[in-house]
Amino acid sequence: MGTTKVVPEVIVKPASKPLLEVKDLNVRFSTPEGEVHAVNSLDFSISAGEVMAIVGESGSGKTQTSLAIMGLLAENGMATGNVFYHGHDLLAMDRNQLNNIRGSEIAMIFQDPGASLNPYLTIGTQMTEVLVRHRGMNQATANERACEMLHQVRLTDVDQRLRQYPHELSGGMQQRIMIAMGLLCRPRLLIADEPTTALDVTVQADIIQLMMDLRRQYDTAILLITHDLGVVAGLADTVAVIYAGQMMEYAPVRDLYYRPQHPYSHGLVNSVPRLDQRGDQVLRAIPGNPPNLLDMPSGCPFRDRCEFAYSDCTAYPLLRTGRQDSLVRCHLDGLPE
Ligand SMILES: Nc1ncnc2c1ncn2[C@@H]1O[C@H](COP(=O)(O)OP(=O)(O)O)[C@@H](O)[C@H]1O
Ligand code: SF4
Numbered sequence: 006m007g008t009t010k011v012v013p014e015v016i017v018k019p020a021s022k023p024l025l026e027v028k029d030l031n032v033r034f035s036t037p038e039g040e041v042h043a044v045n046s047l048d049f050s051i052s053a054g055e056v057m058a059i060v061g062e063s064g065s066g067k068t069q070t071s072l073a074i075m076g077l078l079a080e081n082g083m084a085t086g087n088v089f090y091h092g093h094d095l096l097a098m099d100r101n102q103l104n105n106i107r108g109s110e111i112a113m114i115f116q117d118p119g120a121s122l123n124p125y126l127t128i129g130t131q132m133t134e135v136l137v138r139h140r141g142m143n144q145a146t147a148n149e150r151a152c153e154m155l156h157q158v159r160l161t162d163v164d165q166r167l168r169q170y171p172h173e174l175s176g177g178m179q180q181r182i183m184i185a186m187g188l189l190c191r192p193r194l195l196i197a198d199e200p201t202t203a204l205d206v207t208v209q210a211d212i213i214q215l216m217m218d219l220r221r222q223y224d225t226a227i228l229l230i231t232h233d234l235g236v237v238a239g240l241a242d243t244v245a246v247i248y249a250g251q252m253m254e255y256a257p258v259r260d261l262y263y264r265p266q267h268p269y270s271h272g273l274v275n276s277v278p279r280l281d282q283r284g285d286q287v288l289r290a291i292p293g294n295p296p297n298l299l300d301m302p303s304g305c306p307f308r309d310r311c312e313f314a315y316s317d318c319t320a321y322p323l324l325r326t327g328r329q330d331s332l333v334r335c336h337l338d339g340l341p342e
């Protein structure tokens with residue numbers, strides 16, 4: 006009797022694991038004044054194709070979080086915890102392993118495109134170098150791919166652009182080129198640190214629209230870092246609000262925008278101009294300053310600036326489950342009306 010080959014009719018897919026999983030991430034800087042606690046016990050994860058935003062005021066640890074993920078902290082900085090990418094800990098990798106992942110699997114674009122582009126090389130040389138080095142392409146194929154990507158980011162006269170040097174292009178064009186370079190190797194994750202902050206308002210809207218289109222087309226996950234909650238409204242799926250390097254609230258973007266649960270998120274939302282508000286409504290910035298990262302106070306880090314602070318707030322609030330799919334670090338169970 007011959008053996009019967011059993012072919013499964015249904016192929017069971019393994020449960021989808023997060024693309025990036027950040028666990029208990031801490032970033033410390035040694036300085037002559039003492040140890041700066043820039044990022045504190047941060048946990049979050051991003052799935053394939055998801056857009057997650059990290060929002061917080063200037064100095065809240067956004068850039069250091071992304072630099073720690075990419076292994077690019079300054080000399081006096083030290084990251085601890087885990088950053089699992091496809092299950093492999095980036096923080097435990099050596100320089101070679103990280104170099105292989107940077108640019109090909111994970112790409113990063115920064116606030117100031119002018120500073121990230123090499124002023125001495127043409128756009129064409131900078132773009133094709135990446136493909137030749139990371140993808141082993143020959144020069145002709147790399148040129149073709151570079152042209153294609155410049156079209157994708159909606160630049161015109163692409164042959165001319167490839168021959169130009171960065172200073173010959175406007176800030177908006179430079180940022181489009183940075184996005185094109187970021188996406189050249191079809192990364193699974195794009196980290197965009199304040200990608201529109203240095204640009205004019207009209208150009209900002211164009212760049213956001215462009216990122217939305219590219220995300221749809223390539224299914225790239227995006228970690229969008231910004232101080233401007235207005236930027237995330239149309240682009241992100243989920244938002245993490247951070248303050249003094251700590252997660253204060255994590256929620257789907259609509260919930261965070263329309264029903265913030267943390268007093269700090271509430272303050273941030275109130276300082277964003279919104280289409281559904283009357284033009285004469287005064288926007289309120291949150292009064293006061295963030296705590297000293299060299300000497301973090303005990304209790305809730307937002308206590309000095311919180312209009313709802315009460316006696317319990319001298320104890321450190323744990324991150325607790327909030328409304329559906331959200332997390333909140335606050336003793337209050339819901340904001341007073
Ligand atoms: N090399 C460094 N040495 C000491 N402190 C640093 C260094 N780099 C950043 N910091 C501090 O880390 C904190 C977080 O910075 P950052 O992540 O850049 O904030 P942002 O949210 O504006 O991106 C800031 O207080 C900053 O001064
Ligand atoms: S724990 Fe207290 S001080 Fe902190 S945000 Fe909540 S109410 Fe305000």
Ligand SMILES: [Mg+2]
Nearest residue numbers: 067068069199
């Ligand atoms: Mg920053």
